[in-house]
Amino acid sequence: MEERTRTDLENLKKPNGSSVVSLLQEVQEKYNYLPEEILREIAKERDIPLIDIYSVATFYKAFSLAPKGKHKIVTCSGTACHVRGSEKVAREISRVLGIEPGYTTKDGLYSLENVNCLGACALAPLVVVDGKYHGNVTPAKALELFKMYTVHEKEEKEEAGCRCATAKELAK
Amino acid sequence: MNVLHMRLKTPDDLDKLRDDIRQKQEKDKSFLAVCGGTGCSSSGSEKVREVFQQYLNRHNLKKKTTLKFTGCLGLCERGPVVIIFPQGIFYQKVQESDVEEIIEKTFLKGEIIERLLYQDPVNGEKFIYADDIPFLKKQKRILLGNNWLMEPTSIEDYISLGGYQSVVKALTKMTPPEVIAEIKKARLRGRGGAGFPSGIKWQECYDAVSKQKYFICNADEGDPGAFMDRSLLEGNPHSVLEGLIIGGYATGASEGIIYVRSEYPTAVKNVKTAIAQAENLGLLGENILGTGFHFKISVSTGAGAFVSGETTALVAAVEGRLGEPRQKPPHLVERGLWGKPTVINNVETLANVPYIISYGAENFLRLGTEKSGGTKIFSLVGKVNNTGLVEVPLGMTLREIIFDIGGGIKNGKKFKAVQTGGPSGGCLPVSLLDSPTDFEKLNSAGSMMGSGGMIVMDEETCMVDIARYFLRFLEDESCGRCFSCREGISRMLEIVEDITRGKGSVEQLELLKELANVVKDSSLCGLGQTAANPVLATIRYFEDEYFAHILEKRCPAGVCRDLIRFSINEELCQGCDLCLKKCPGEAIRGEKRQPHTILGDKCTKCGICLETCKYNAVVKI
Numbered sequence: 001m002e003e004r005t006r007t008d009l010e011n012l013k014k015p016n017g018s019s020v021v022s023l024l025q026e027v028q029e030k031y032n033y034l035p036e037e038i039l040r041e042i043a044k045e046r047d048i049p050l051i052d053i054y055s056v057a058t059f060y061k062a063f064s065l066a067p068k069g070k071h072k073i074v075t076c077s078g079t080a081c082h083v084r085g086s087e088k089v090a091r092e093i094s095r096v097l098g099i100e101p102g103y104t105t106k107d108g109l110y111s112l113e114n115v116n117c118l119g120a121c122a123l124a125p126l127v128v129v130d131g132k133y134h135g136n137v138t139p140a141k142a143l144e145l146f147k148m149y150t151v152h153e154k155e156e157k158e159e160a161g162c163r164c165a166t167a168k169e170l171a172k
Numbered sequence: 173m174n175v176l177h178m179r180l181k182t183p184d185d186l187d188k189l190r191d192d193i194r195q196k197q198e199k200d201k202s203f204l205a206v207c208g209g210t211g212c213s214s215s216g217s218e219k220v221r222e223v224f225q226q227y228l229n230r231h232n233l234k235k236k237t238t239l240k241f242t243g244c245l246g247l248c249e250r251g252p253v254v255i256i257f258p259q260g261i262f263y264q265k266v267q268e269s270d271v272e273e274i275i276e277k278t279f280l281k282g283e284i285i286e287r288l289l290y291q292d293p294v295n296g297e298k299f300i301y302a303d304d305i306p307f308l309k310k311q312k313r314i315l316l317g318n319n320w321l322m323e324p325t326s327i328e329d330y331i332s333l334g335g336y337q338s339v340v341k342a343l344t345k346m347t348p349p350e351v352i353a354e355i356k357k358a359r360l361r362g363r364g365g366a367g368f369p370s371g372i373k374w375q376e377c378y379d380a381v382s383k384q385k386y387f388i389c390n391a392d393e394g395d396p397g398a399f400m401d402r403s404l405l406e407g408n409p410h411s412v413l414e415g416l417i418i419g420g421y422a423t424g425a426s427e428g429i430i431y432v433r434s435e436y437p438t439a440v441k442n443v444k445t446a447i448a449q450a451e452n453l454g455l456l457g458e459n460i461l462g463t464g465f466h467f468k469i470s471v472s473t474g475a476g477a478f479v480s481g482e483t484t485a486l487v488a489a490v491e492g493r494l495g496e497p498r499q500k501p502p503h504l505v506e507r508g509l510w511g512k513p514t515v516i517n518n519v520e521t522l523a524n525v526p527y528i529i530s531y532g533a534e535n536f537l538r539l540g541t542e543k544s545g546g547t548k549i550f551s552l553v554g555k556v557n558n559t560g561l562v563e564v565p566l567g568m569t570l571r572e573i574i575f576d577i578g579g580g581i582k583n584g585k586k587f588k589a590v591q592t593g594g595p596s597g598g599c600l601p602v603s604l605l606d607s608p609t610d611f612e613k614l615n616s617a618g619s620m621m622g623s624g625g626m627i628v629m630d631e632e633t634c635m636v637d638i639a640r641y642f643l644r645f646l647e648d649e650s651c652g653r654c655f656s657c658r659e660g661i662s663r664m665l666e667i668v669e670d671i672t673r674g675k676g677s678v679e680q681l682e683l684l685k686e687l688a689n690v691v692k693d694s695s696l697c698g699l700g701q702t703a704a705n706p707v708l709a710t711i712r713y714f715e716d717e718y719f720a721h722i723l724e725k726r727c728p729a730g731v732c733r734d735l736i737r738f739s740i741n742e743e744l745c746q747g748c749d750l751c752l753k754k755c756p757g758e759a760i761r762g763e764k765r766q767p768h769t770i771l772g773d774k775c776t777k778c779g780i781c782l783e784t785c786k787y788n789a790v791v792k793i
């Protein structure tokens with residue numbers, strides 16, 4: 001394991017009382033996902049079967065086993081959002097990104113997530129992009145919103161001298 | 173005066189502190205309240221607040237007024253909301269560019285800015301003062317009312333509004349049995365779902381013999397479409413702490429735990445701040461206000477699992493185990509957290525406690541119905557004009573809530589149903605609009621009070637689709653421990669999905685009902701036991717919609733994708749090309765200025781053409 005994760009893990013070693021859930025919460029917070037080598041290390045340190053760690057990691061929605069993209073897109077499919085057409089919005093976003101919720105685009109730029117309620121139901125349907133809430137989203141608005149982000153992303157990429165398929169395709 | 177360096181040793185110290193704060197605040201009775209609730213924040217209220225602050229600083233107006241960034245004011249759809257006190261002038265949809273005018277005209281000269289006023293969605297009437305707006309006027313805001321008068325994380329604000337007086341009263345003038353008797357007399361029932369009488373729960377815990385007892389506040393709020401608990405915790409965290417302290421005192425618990433879902437970071441932050449403030453002042457911790465009562469509160473965060481809100485699962489989660497339910501009995505008073513007697517109450521339930529203790533059970537009872545006292549906060553959302561949080565006396569009719577407070581259905585559409593009780597509840601039709609919202613009536617109608625989600629549906633909501641929606645939610649959230657819930661929900665979902673695709677049969681509908689009853693009777697926890705409710709209630713009241721899907725292969729509401737298609741009315745189409753350009757599936761063909769057509773096999777049914785057409789030429793059939 002890398003030096004970095006080892007020292008991080010030292011920091012994560014808390015008094016015996018701290019639970020696997022809170023350990024994983026800290027790891028998730030730090031890396032935005034749960035790297036396998038850290039899960040293995042925790043299992044060893046704590047003398048818990050790895051499968052038990054994974055059962056916690058897959059039980060709760062807040063944990064992700066795969067790295068997250070640069071931009072995090074969250075669609076809400078709570079009841080309030082659903083009756084106001086969130087399914088269409090989510091489908092459209094999924095389609096442009098070419099990924100299902102829970103996945104990250106190949107270029108590592110976007111990850112898509114679907115949650116059951118963001119607690120701002122009055123503004124349904126909601127889409128959150130990098131922590132910014134967008135209310136009353138329709139499929140057309142979602143595409144607009146998207147263009148805004150991708151154009152920006154494209155500019156950044158071009159400045160850095162590399163080409164990004166998704167950004168280019170989306171920004172057209 | 174720096175409150176943070178003070179320690180209150182007696183109730184008199186608290187009185188003195190309150191007087192001091194009030195005296196200080198008297199000077200600046202005028203203040204500007206900018207709503208910082210989730211809804212308004214999403215619409216940019218934080219920026220608005222910043223601009224206000226900068227303007228006040230720049231023009232040396234800081235001494236004349238205070239700026240308060242408050243908790244949720246309720247009318248989320250009209251955010252960002254700003255209220256100017258002492259008059260209570262209510263402005264909606266305030267933008268950064270409005271700030272200067274608000275200060276110069278309204279704040280300094282008392283002039284009203286017409287365009288920022290609330291306008292009734294039905295008759296267009298404009299209102300100047302918050303108290304006159306029908307949305308607020310018809311409410312009874314004993315829990316949310318203080319939200320706009322204080323900063324959530326200012327213990328000074330809270331104390332000056334009379335905060336912690338109920339703790340003093342309970343701890344110095346009442347014995348634990350007296351507190352419990354008062355809660356029983358108030359007929360306080362749980363606001364988290366089942367509506368169990370809190371007094372009885374407290375009594376059982378009080379009676380349990382144990383050196384260590386725990387009191388847990390359930391702030392997991394997993395019900396999709398509901399955000400009352402969030403707004404209480406974010407907007408007025410001290411009121412929940414106060415309820416928890418009194419609950420601890422009454423039941424003999426010395427430790428309180430607030431279990432908050434991690435999806436609510438502001439709630440977590442505000443509660444932690446509030447706890448630290450209360451500890452500093454000696455309102456929490458050892459020997460509270462010199463009364464000899466010790467109570468500490470900690471926060472535990474969930475990681476996102478609906479089923480963890482169930483009490484036995486929640487205990488497991490707080491202990492750091494997987495948040496899965498277990499068989500009951502033993503009940504939590506017999507074997508709760510770490511095996512000790514434990515009470516779990518919902519956030520809103522606890523927020524009611526200070527009111528009951530301060531104003532007495534009789535006043536509380538006067539607000540509600542015969543069987544249950546007080547108010548209930550609903551998250552009024554969906555196809556209704558005024559979406560937001562409403563707090564009404566228990567027993568108010570659905571019609572009053574949806575039409576008088578909510579301003580009726582959006583876009584002049586027809587009301588079809590209202591869903592209460594979340595994934596455990598049901599959809600109620602128009603014939604039940606005049607039923608009172610109380611625990612019994614909602615139960616007998618096949619729904620339930622639940623935690624307070626109230627989702628309004630219009631003619632464009634498909635009831636079979638709603639059943640599918642909830643089943644899918646429940647399939648996803650079922651922990652899979654018991655067979656009937658795990659398999660039963662999946663099989664029900666299969667049938668309902670078939671129906672939404674036009675592939676269902678009448679026999680399947682019968683099987684669905686049978687399955688529903690089996691799942692109900694044989695599941696381990698509340699999730700499975702109530703999982704069939706959304707299905708059964710939609711069949712009970714909207715069976716004709718099921719039949720339309722099954723027999724006519726038609727979705728009357730125009731929702732189910734496999735049963736609808738989009739088409740262009742050639743007479744109305746101007747050939748403006750707008751839909752053609754916007755169509756993400758390249759499914760629209762046609763020459764400019766000539767009527768266009770939609771290619772069925774390419775159409776993804778996203779509805780963007782319908783949304784963008786200016787001539788209403790796109791139709792859904």
Ligand SMILES: Cc1cc2nc3c(=O)[nH]c(=O)nc-3n(C[C@H](O)[C@H](O)[C@H](O)COP(=O)(O)O)c2cc1C
Binds near residue numbers: 521698
């Ligand atoms: C699957 C499931 C999820 C639940 N989720 C919550 C929740 O998120 N918040 C809550 O307060 N109660 C929830 N409950 C209800 C609790 O089990 C419990 O009844 C409640 O917290 C007790 O508090 P009260 O008596 O004050 O309502 C849930 C119940 C079930 C079966």
Ligand code: FES
Binds near residue numbers: 080082117120121
């Ligand atoms: S249902 Fe989408 S935010 Fe609550």
